[in-house]
Structures are given as C-alpha cells and as structure tokens.
Amino acid sequence: MTRAAEPETGPSTATSGAAGKPFAASAGERARRLAGAAFAALVGLFLLAPVLVTIASSLTTTSYVTFPPKGLTLHWYAELLNRPEFLDSFLLSIGVAAGAAVVSTALGLAAGLAIHRYPFPGKSVLDRLFSSAFAVPTIVLGIGLLQWYAQLGMASSPLTLLLAHLVLTVPYTVRLVLAGLAGLDRSAELAAAGLGAKAPRVFWHVTLPAVRGPLIAGAFFALITSFDDLTIALFVVTTDMQTLPVRIFNYLQYNYDPTVTAVGTVMVLFAAVAVVIIERVVGVAHLFGADPED
Amino acid sequence: MTAGTDTVGDKSAPTGTDTATRAGSTRGRLVLKGIHKALGGKEVVRGIDLTMEPGEFLTLLGPSGCGKSTTLNMVAGHLLPDSGVVEVDGRDITRLPANRRAMGMVFQSYALFPHMTVAENIAFGLRMRKVGAALRRRRAAEALELVGLDGMGERYPRQLSGGQRQRTALARALIVEPDLLLLDEPFSNLDAQLRVRLREEVAALQRRVGTTTILVTHDQDEALAVSDRIAVMAEGTIHQLDAPETVYLRPATDFVAQFVGEVNVLDGIAAGAAADGHRCRIGDSHLVTATPVGTAPGDGEAVRLYVRPEAVRVLAVPGKGRPASAATPDPASTSTRTAAEPGLPGTVEATRFLGTRVRCVVATAAGRVEATLPFGSAVPGLGEEVFCAWRPQHASLTARP
Numbered sequence: 039m040t041r042a043a044e045p046e047t048g049p050s051t052a053t054s055g056a057a058g059k060p061f062a063a064s065a066g067e068r069a070r071r072l073a074g075a076a077f078a079a080l081v082g083l084f085l086l087a088p089v090l091v092t093i094a095s096s097l098t099t100t101s102y103v104t105f106p107p108k109g110l111t112l113h114w115y116a117e118l119l120n121r122p123e124f125l126d127s128f129l130l131s132i133g134v135a136a137g138a139a140v141v142s143t144a145l146g147l148a149a150g151l152a153i154h155r156y157p158f159p160g161k162s163v164l165d166r167l168f169s170s171a172f173a174v175p176t177i178v179l180g181i182g183l184l185q186w187y188a189q190l191g192m193a194s195s196p197l198t199l200l201l202a203h204l205v206l207t208v209p210y211t212v213r214l215v216l217a218g219l220a221g222l223d224r225s226a227e228l229a230a231a232g233l234g235a236k237a238p239r240v241f242w243h244v245t246l247p248a249v250r251g252p253l254i255a256g257a258f259f260a261l262i263t264s265f266d267d268l269t270i271a272l273f274v275v276t277t278d279m280q281t282l283p284v285r286i287f288n289y290l291q292y293n294y295d296p297t298v299t300a301v302g303t304v305m306v307l308f309a310a311v312a313v314v315i316i317e318r319v320v321g322v323a324h325l326f327g328a329d330p331e332d
Numbered sequence: 333m334t335a336g337t338d339t340v341g342d343k344s345a346p347t348g349t350d351t352a353t354r355a356g357s358t359r360g361r362l363v364l365k366g367i368h369k370a371l372g373g374k375e376v377v378r379g380i381d382l383t384m385e386p387g388e389f390l391t392l393l394g395p396s397g398c399g400k401s402t403t404l405n406m407v408a409g410h411l412l413p414d415s416g417v418v419e420v421d422g423r424d425i426t427r428l429p430a431n432r433r434a435m436g437m438v439f440q441s442y443a444l445f446p447h448m449t450v451a452e453n454i455a456f457g458l459r460m461r462k463v464g465a466a467l468r469r470r471r472a473a474e475a476l477e478l479v480g481l482d483g484m485g486e487r488y489p490r491q492l493s494g495g496q497r498q499r500t501a502l503a504r505a506l507i508v509e510p511d512l513l514l515l516d517e518p519f520s521n522l523d524a525q526l527r528v529r530l531r532e533e534v535a536a537l538q539r540r541v542g543t544t545t546i547l548v549t550h551d552q553d554e555a556l557a558v559s560d561r562i563a564v565m566a567e568g569t570i571h572q573l574d575a576p577e578t579v580y581l582r583p584a585t586d587f588v589a590q591f592v593g594e595v596n597v598l599d600g601i602a603a604g605a606a607a608d609g610h611r612c613r614i615g616d617s618h619l620v621t622a623t624p625v626g627t628a629p630g631d632g633e634a635v636r637l638y639v640r641p642e643a644v645r646v647l648a649v650p651g652k653g654r655p656a657s658a659a660t661p662d663p664a665s666t667s668t669r670t671a672a673e674p675g676l677p678g679t680v681e682a683t684r685f686l687g688t689r690v691r692c693v694v695a696t697a698a699g700r701v702e703a704t705l706p707f708g709s710a711v712p713g714l715g716e717e718v719f720c721a722w723r724p725q726h727a728s729l730t731a732r733p
Contacts, residue, residue, distance in 0.1 A: 225443035228410050229501075231430040232437045233457035233508060240431075243456070247447040 089306055096299035103296050114300040124301055127285040131265050134196055134281065138203045138264035139257040145204070146211025146256050147249065153212070154219040171209035179205060180273035187274070194276045202274050203264040210263075211256030218252035219245075258316060262309075357387030359421060360511045360544030362407065367416035369402055376402050378568035380416070384546070389538055391547040391555040394565035395591065400548045401516055403565075407546065408514050409433045420511050431460075436505030436543070440517040442497040444489040450500050451476070451485030457508035475503040478537070495526045502534065506541060513538065513545040519554065531558055552592045556580060564588045572625075581640060582728035584625045589638040589728075596644065598637040598676075598698040599732060602629040609724030611674070612637060615697030619674045622727035634732040643726035644703035646692050646712055647675070647719040675721035676701065680712045694720055 091105050096114055098107035118124055152158065153165050183202050192198050222245065230240045268283040275284050282305065286298050362384040369377040377399040384390050392400035405411040407418060409430030418426045425433055436457075444453050454475050455468040463471070476485055479499040489497055498518055505513060515534070519527040535558040538545050549555055555562045556576045563573045564587070572584040583589035589597065600614040609621040610628055612635055622637050629635050678696035690705040692712065701720050705711065712718050 223441050223443055225439040225441055226445055228408070228430070229437060229439060229443040229504075230445070230456065230460075231410070232408055232433070232435055233504070234431050234460035235456075236431050239460065244445055247445070250447075 092299050092302045093306065096296050096303045098296055101295055103294055103299055114296040115304075117297050118300055118304070121297065123280075124282070124285060124297075127280050127282040128304075130196060130199075130279065131282040134199050134203060135261045135265040137196075137200045138207050139261040141200070142204055142207040142211045142260040143253050143257045145208050146215045147253060149208070149212045150215025150219060150249070151245075154216055168209045168212045171205070176206070176267070176269040180270045183270065184273040194274060194279055196279070199271060199274050199279075199281070200264075202270050203260075203267060206267065206270065207256075207260035207263050210259050211253075214252035214256045214259075215249050218249035222248035254316075261312075357542040357544065360384070360386045361421050362512060362544060362546075363417070363419040364403070364407070365417040365419070367403065367406060367418070368414045369399070369406060369411060370414055371402065376568050377406070377413075380568075380570060382563065382570070382573070384544055386544055387542045389535065389545045389547070389558060389560045391549060391559040391562045392565055393549060393552060393555040393562050393592070395550055398565040399568040400565050404437075404514050404516055404546060404548045407512065408435045408437050434508065434511045435514055436508060436510035436512070437514040437516065438498070438501045438505050438518045440520055442489070442494075442501045442521075444497060444500055444504075446489055448488075449485060450481065450487050450489065450492070453489065453500055454485075454504045454507055456504060461508070471507060472503075475507045478506070478541075479503045480533075494522050495530055498522065498530060502537070506537075506543065510543060513543045515545065515547040517548055517550070520549070520551070527554070528557075534558065556592070564591060566591070581643065581726050582623055582625055583638050584728070584730060586636070586733060594641055594702070596637075596639045596641065596701050598639065598701070600635055600637060600698065602631055602633045602635045602729075604631055606724075609727075610729055612729060614676060618676050618697060620676055620722075620727070621674050621724040622729035623725050624729045626730070629729070629731055635729050636732045637727055637729050639701075639722050639727040641691070641702045641704040643722045644701060645721050646680075646694065646703050646705065647721055648712070649677070649717050649719055675719045677717065677719050680714055680716045680718055683711050683714065694718060696720060 094107050095103050095105045096107075097110050097112070098104055099109035099111045099113070100107075149164075149168070153161060153168075179202075183198075183205070187194070187198055227240050227244050230244045231237075235243060266283065267281070268287055271281045271284050272287070275281060280288065282301070286301055290298055362382070364380050364382040367377055367380040368375065376397070380399075380403055382390075392403060394400050402411060406413050409425070409428060409432075413426060416426070417424055420433075445456065448456070451469070451472045455463075455472040458468045458471060472485060473482075476482055479502055481496060481499050481503070484492070484496065489500065492500065498521075501518070518534070519531055522530060531554055538558075547555070547558065556579075559576055561573060562576055562579045563570045564579060565571065566587045572579055572588045574582075574584075579588060580592055583592060583595065586597070589595040598614055598620075600612040600620070603611040603613045603619065605611070605628060606621060609623045612620050612622055614620055614637075620637070622639075676696045676698065678694040678701060680692060681695045681700065682693040684691040684693075688707055690709070690711050692703045692705055694701045694703065703720065
C-alpha cells in the first residue's frame with residue numbers, strides 16, 4: 039500500500055528531490071522515497087486511526103468507552119450475545135444490503151444498456167437524473183421517502199428499506215455500467231454475431247465481459263452503501279425493525295458502554311472478510327478498473 | 333450450398349495450393365440486386381447492382397459517406413436493406429441474420445475480444461459452431477501460422493501491435509471458411525509502411541485461400557494494388573465497376589477520374605470513329621483520339637476526355653526546339669510527332685522536378701495539360717512549342733455531363 043502511494047506524493051518530492059542534479063540523484067532520490075513513504079504512512083494512519091481506536095476500546099474492562107483501554111477483556115463481545123436485537127439488526131442490514139447489491143446490479147445493467155444503445159423518449163432526462171442523483175442530500179431523500187411511503191400507505195418493511203437504498207445505489211451502478219460500455223468496441227459484438235453467435239451468446243461472450251468489472255464494483259458499492267446507511271434508514275425504520283447503524287445510533291443515545299465498540303469491531307471484521315473474499319475471487323484492483331497486465 | 337457448419341470440418345480441400353485453387357473456387361458467388369438503404373432519414377445507398385464471381389477480389393472505393401460500408405454491412409447481415417436482394421450462391425440471404433450467414437468480416441478497429449487470448453479470439457467462430465476444444469486448438473494454430481503469428485496464441489490482443497491485431501482479426505474471419513471475406517477499411521489504422529506490406533500479404537493470402545473478398549476503402553492506391561475489380565462509389569451509387577487499369581486509365585465519370593488519381597479533363601466535340609478509337613475535335617482544328625466509355629457518342633456531340641498525366645507524352649515539334657534525339661525511355665514512342673499522329677499542340681508553361689519524375693505543364697487550346705515525364709527523359713525548355721499526345725487506349729471519352 040505504501041509503495042503504491044509513493045509516486046503520488048508530489049508535494050513532498052518537491053521539497054526533497056526536485057532540486058537534485060542528475061548525477062547527485064541517488065541521495066536525493068533516497069530522501070524523496072523516504073519522504074514519500076512517511077507521507078503515505080501518515081495518510082494511512084489518519085484513515086485507520088478511528089478504526090483502531092474503536093477496536094482497542096472494545097477491549098477495555100471499564101464500563102464506559104475509553105482510549106487507551108484499561109485492561110483487556112472480551113466481556114463486551116460476550117455481552118453482545120445477551121442482546122439478540124443486535125443480531126436481528128445485523129441480519130436485517132445484511133439482507134437488505136445483499137438485496138440492494140443484486141437488484142441494483144441487475145437494474146444498473148439493464149438501464150445502462152438501454153441508455154447506451156437505444157433511443158427512447160425521456161432518455162436524456164433519465165441519463166441526467168442518474169448523473170445528478172448523487173447531489174441530493176440523503177437527509178432530503180429520507181424526508182421525501184417518508185412522505186412518499188405515508189402517501190402510498192406503505193408500512194415499513196425490509197422492502198421499503200430496500201427501495202430506499204436502491205434510490206442511492208442504482209445511479210452508481212448505471213454510471214459504472216455506462217463507463218464499461220463506453221470502453222466496448224461495438225464492432226466486437228458485430229464480429230461475434232458474424233462468427234455465428236446468436237444474440238444471447240454475443241451478450242454472454244462479448245458484452246458481459248466488458249461490464250464485468252463495473253458490475254462487480256457496483257454490487258460491492260451497493261452492498262457497502264446499504265449496509266452503511268444511517269440517514270435514510272432513520273426515516274424509514276420502526277422500533278421493531280432497525281438496521282444495525284440505526285440500532286447503534288439509538289443505543290448510543292442512552293448508553294455509552296463498550297458494547298457499541300464491540301459491535302463496531304464486528305462490523306469492521308465483517309467488512310474486512312468481505313474484502314478478502316472479493317480480493318481472492320476477482321481482485322480489488324480489477325474491481326476498480328485497474329488492468330492486471332499493465 | 334449452405335456454408336457455415338457443414339464446411340468447417342474439412343479445411344484441407346480449399347486451402348490446397350496456390351493460384352489454381354483460386355480459379356477453382358466454386359463458393360461465394362455474390363449478387364446484389366437493386367439495394368437501397370436509408371440511415372437516419374438520408375438515403376445512403378441508392379440502387380446497387382453487383383455480381384461477384386467466386387474467388388474474386390472486389391474493392392468498394394469511395395469517399396466517406398458514399399455508402400460503401402453500409403453496402404458491406406448489408407452483405408454481412410448487420411443491416412437490412414430497405415429494398416433489394418442479396419444472394420450468395422443462388423440463395424437469397426437478404427433477411428438472414430448475420431449469425432446465420434457465413435461471412436468473415438474484418439473491421440477497421442480490429443474488433444478483437446479483449447478478454448480472450450489471440451487463440452481464443454481466432455477459435456471463436458469454431459466454438460460457436462460447437463467444434464471440440466482439441467480440434468479448435470489445432471485449427472487455431474494452423475490459422476495463426478497462416479497469418480504469420482506462430483506462437484502468439486497465448487497473448488492478449490492488447491499485447492499485440494496494430495499489424496498483429498489485424499492479422500489476428502483476419503485469421504479469426506478466415507477460420508470459419510466463410511463464403512465471403514469482408515474487409516472494412518482494415519488497413520487505415522496502420523502506419524503507411526505497414527499498410528502497404530499488410531495489403532500485399534492480404535492479397536497474396538486471398539489468392540492462396542481463394543475466398544471471394546470485398547474490400548472497402550477510401551484509398552485509391554490500395555484499391556488499385558490489390559483488386560481484381562474496383563467499384564468506384566459516390567453518393568450511394570456505383571459510378572464505375574471495372575478492372576483497376578480500366579478504372580485508372582478510362583474513368584467513366586468526372587468523379588471517378590478525379591477520385592482515382594490526378595487527371596487532365598479536356599472538353600471537345602465528337603468527330604467520328606477511327607480504327608484505334610474515337611476521334612475528337614478540340615478547339616478549332618486539333619484532332620485527338622480516345623476510347624469511348626459505354627456507347628460511342630454521335631458526331632458533333634459534346635464530349636469530355638480524361639487523360640492521366642502519366643499517359644501524356646510531350647513531343648517536340650519537328651524543326652522547332654530540341655533535337656529529335658531527346659527520346660523518352662518508352663521504346664514504342666517517338667519523341668517527335670509523326671505527321672499523321674493526332675495530338676494537341678501547346679507551349680511549355682512550367683516544369684517541376686519531383687525526384688522520381690518531372691511534371692510538365694503545357695498550355696494548349698483546351699487549357700492546361702499536365703504531363704508526368706518518366707525519370708531520365710529530356711525535359712523541354714520553358715516556352716518551347718511541343719505536342720501533347722497519348723495512346724487512344726490511355727484516354728477515355730464520355731458524353732459531357
């Protein structure tokens with residue numbers, strides 16, 4: 039990770055190495071690398087610190103959250119087992135997140151193909167809508183959805199929650215699929231057809247591989263976004279049906295014991311496992327469009 | 333006969349040996365009848381009629397927007413004609429989808445499948461025809477050898493140069509032993525040197541495998557170099573369909589004349605048939621001879637002549653200017669006008685040295701005539717009175733538009 043960040047560390051190189059003459063390069067070069075590595079380490083630390091603090095404080099023996107932890111215990115993890123509502127919330131969150139991943143991938147592919155290929159009325163409006171959906175503050179979206187669901191008489195359920203999250207995730211998957219399709223040479227599809235492939239096989243052998251990366255990235259993004267969402271969920275959930283972030287948020291309003299940091303740690307572990315699995319299966323670099331050959 | 337699946341198995345038959353097989357090609361007789369096609373409200377193909385013999389190499393030549401690629405895509409099955417018929421070997425395939433035709437197409441962008449290796453790309457057509465993996469591998473290896481890419485099968489398209497990619501695309505198209513090989517501007521993404529080399533290779537390969545081939549290009553040099561026949565297209569119609577020499581030396585229309593190289597355009601009046609061509613009066617009294625394209629014009633009709641600069645000989649007028657011994661290298665031509673020979677008198681207005689040749693501009697009664705003198709010929713002096721002549725078969729004559 040630090041090595042990958044090295045070439046990006048422009049600001050620090052300017053101070054250390056830029057003035058070096060060609061033949062005095064080796065010392066300057068070493069300083070430049072060192073500065074780069076230090077910069078990368080600092081950035082990494084900055085990003086990881088909150089997570090590390092959460093993990094560490096979940097091990098404290100005190101009955102309040104503190105850092106550095108005082109003593110070491112797994113008591114708060116055992117405590118989790120006495121609180122089935124956290125498990126229920128976790129399962130709800132995971133279920134909705136998985137649903138969001140699957141549905142927004144499918145919708146993203148369909149909508150992306152439609153926008154990329156076919157003229158239809160309202161196409162440009164739809165395209166622009168997908169592009170600008172990011173700009174809507176989630177809190178506004180939450181209020182709007184609350185109104186809508188009330189108007190439509192839709193009671194809170196995992197389905198309404200899923201629909202709410204799709205509003206967030208589908209625009210992303212559509213954009214990703216469109217980017218993938220832009221890189222696809224249309225005549226490759228014609229070539230495949232000319233070589234005897236029927237339409238479904240052209241799609242399977244040529245079109246789909248072009249958007250494979252974007253689809254995986256989109257699914258991953260949808261999963262995380264949905265699992266992570268607090269703002270929208272706050273408006274949509276009920277006391278009986280709470281996603282994990284909402285559960286933690288509500289719990290924290292009345293308690294400040296290390297149970298929440300234990301839950302947080304479990305969430306982090308869960309995310310880490312997910313990343314490792316995806317890395318094993320497809321490679322995270324590939325997921326974000328990097329070409330493994332280059 | 334229906335090509336495609338049933339012919340895939342036996343590769344040895346049509347790829348035997350050199351030129352004999354090409355003459356012996358029996359497959360791939362293409363007929364286009366009255367093809368029309370509008371795209372985006374504009375009629376881009378306006379009545380194409382064409383018959384290709386098995387094994388023929390035909391080029392659709394024209395500027396962009398002339399309908400040549402659209403025509404090719406209708407042969408390939410990627411576009412449906414608005415009207416007209418596409419036939420291959422007597423079978424109407426107008427409405428047959430691309431995947432059920434047996435066309436091997438090569439695209440300008442190569443259109444390789446980026447996530448497949450070269451060998452997988454090449455074997456794709458066989459895979460779609462359910463040929464077994466072992467046979468696929470063997471045939472792909474053969475195809476790689478055919479296009480000179482031995483041992484490159486495991487690479488990915490992005491690891492290849494432009495020329496190698498185009499060869500891969502060619503192998504991929506040929507492996508299914510198509511009725512026709514369709515080449516859509518296949519060389520235009522290559523640099524000039526490679527373009528020339530690859531087009532020679534493709535022409536040689538085509539002669540070897542004997543597949544009826546259509547090349548679409550806007551490059552007249554390419555068309556002249558590789559084709560058996562050239563169809564010069566403009567605005568959705570074929571202006572002329574002839575052998576390269578004929579298209580070059582005897583263009584049928586203004587457009588063909590101007591598009592296929594440089595040309596002298598001379599207007600005159602038809603003055604009767606002669607043994608070696610058709611006489612034509614230019615200005616008041618100068619008689620020249622040319623070969624009519626199509627029906628010969630009646631006497632007194634307004635006609636137009638096209639003569640290439642290379643075909644124009646600049647002759648000394650006896651008794652004036654340079655001595656008769658200043659010969660052009662062409663042994664059949666004389667450097668001085670013989671009394672009976674028709675031609676156009678004029679005055680040398682400019683000469684330009686162009687390295688391999690000399691360009692000479694002669695002012696005549698019909699306007700400026702440009703001549704390209706071959707390397708080593710004597711160059712007339714400025715203001716010298718000369719005589720422009722050409723062989724009748726090197727000049728074409730049409731009714732004046």
